[in-house]
Amino acid sequence: xxxxxxxxxxxxxxxxxxxxxxxxxxxxxxxxxxxxxxxxxxxxxxxxxxxxxxxxxxxxxxxxxxxxxxxxxxxxxxxxxxxxxxxxxxxxxxxxxxxxxxxxxxxxxxxxxxxxxxxxxxxxxxxxxxxxxxxxxxxxxxxxxxxxxxxxxxxxxxxxxxxxxxxxxxxxxxxxxxxxxx
Amino acid sequence: xxxxxxxxxxxxxxxxxxxxxxxxxxxxxxxxxxxxxxxxxxxxxxxxxxxxxxxxxxxxxxxxxxxxxxxxxxxxxxxxxxxxxxxxxxxxxxxxxxxxxxxxxxxxxxxxxxxxxxxxxxxxxxxxxxxxxxxxxxxxxxxx
Numbered sequence: 001x002x003x004x005x006x007x008x009x010x011x012x013x014x015x016x017x018x019x020x021x022x023x024x025x026x027x028x029x030x031x032x033x034x035x036x037x038x039x040x041x042x043x044x045x046x047x048x049x050x051x052x053x054x055x056x057x058x059x060x061x062x063x064x065x066x067x068x069x070x071x072x073x074x075x076x077x078x079x080x081x082x083x084x085x086x087x088x089x090x091x092x093x094x095x096x097x098x099x100x101x102x103x104x105x106x107x108x109x110x111x112x113x114x115x116x117x118x119x120x121x122x123x124x125x126x127x128x129x130x131x132x133x134x135x136x137x138x139x140x141x142x143x144x145x146x147x148x149x150x151x152x153x154x155x156x157x158x159x160x161x162x163x164x165x166x167x168x169x170x171x172x173x174x175x176x177x178x179x180x181x182x
Numbered sequence: 183x184x185x186x187x188x189x190x191x192x193x194x195x196x197x198x199x200x201x202x203x204x205x206x207x208x209x210x211x212x213x214x215x216x217x218x219x220x221x222x223x224x225x226x227x228x229x230x231x232x233x234x235x236x237x238x239x240x241x242x243x244x245x246x247x248x249x250x251x252x253x254x255x256x257x258x259x260x261x262x263x264x265x266x267x268x269x270x271x272x273x274x275x276x277x278x279x280x281x282x283x284x285x286x287x288x289x290x291x292x293x294x295x296x297x298x299x300x301x302x303x304x305x306x307x308x309x310x311x312x313x314x315x316x317x318x319x320x321x322x323x324x325x326x
C-alpha cells in the first residue's frame with residue numbers, strides 16, 4: 001500500500017516536471033529538469049522492483065543525456081525562440097491523442113495481474129526453469145543474455161550502428177569548419 | 183572547472199569508485215541487478231565526469247580516441263564471436279550449452295562474454311558520442 005502511494009506520488013511529480021519542461025523558455029532549466037525527470041523515473045522504477053531498468057534510467061537519462069544535452073546547448077544558445085503563433089492546433093492534437101491513450105489503458109489488464117497474458121506465456125518457464133538451466137540467479141540476465149541472446153545481439157548492433165552514424169555525421173562537419181581532427 | 187579544488191578532489195575520490203562499481207555491475211550481473219549495458223554506461227559516465235572536471239584533452243589522454251573507436255566495434259565482435267564459437271563447437275549460433283562440457287558452466291561462460299561484449303560496445307559508443315559533441319563546443323577545447 002505504501003509502495004502504491006509512493007509510486008503515485010512519484011508519477012505526480014513526473015507530471016509536474018513534464019509541464020514545467022513544456023512551459024520553461026530557458027533551455028538550461030529544461031536540461032536540468034529533464035535530468036530530474038530521469039531521476040524521479042528511476043526512483044519510481046526502483047520502487048516497482050525493476051532494479052535493472054532503474055539503474056539504466058539513472059545512468060543514461062540523468063547522467064549521459066544531461067551531459068550531451070548541455071553540450072548541445074553550448075552550441076545552440078540557451079534561450080528557446082518564441083513560437084511564431086499560438087500552438088492551438090498542435091495542442092488540440094496532443095490532448096486528443098492523450099485522451100485516446102488514457103481511454104486505451106482501460107483495455108489493458110490490471111497492474112501486476114498474474115492472470116494477464118504477458119505473465120502466462122513464456123514468463124513462467126523462465127522463472128521456473130531459468131535458474132536451473134542457466135545457473136544464473138538473476139532472471140533478467142538469464143533472459144537478456146541467454147534466452148533472448150539473438151535480441152540482445154540485435155540491440156548491441158543497433159547501439160553500434162548509432163555510434164557509427166554519429167561518427168559519420170558529425171566528424172565530416174568538423175573538418176568542413178576547418179578545425180581539423182584530433 | 184579545472185581551478186575548483188573542491189570539484190577536483192571530489193572527482194578524484196569518486197571516479198575510482200564509479201569505475202569499481204561499473205566492474206561490479208558488469209561481472210556481478212548474474213547475481214544482482216545490472217549487466218553489460220548498465221556497466222558500459224557507468225564507465226562512460228565516469229570518463230565523462232573526468233572530462234567535465236579536468237578538461238576534454240585530459241580525458242582524451244587518459245582514454246585515447248582510437249581505443250574508444252576500437253571498443254565500438256570490438257564489443258559487437260566479441261558478442262558475435264561467442265555465437266561463432268557455439269557454431270564451431272557443434273551447436274547453434276549463440277548456443278552456450280556447448281561452450282563447456284558442463285552445460286550450466288557453458289551458459290555461465292556464454293553469458294559472461296556476451297555481457298562483456300555489450301559493455302564494451304555501449305561504453306565505447308557513449309564515450310565516442312560525448313567526445314564528438316564536446317569537441318564541437320568551445321569551453322572543453324580551451325583546456326587543451
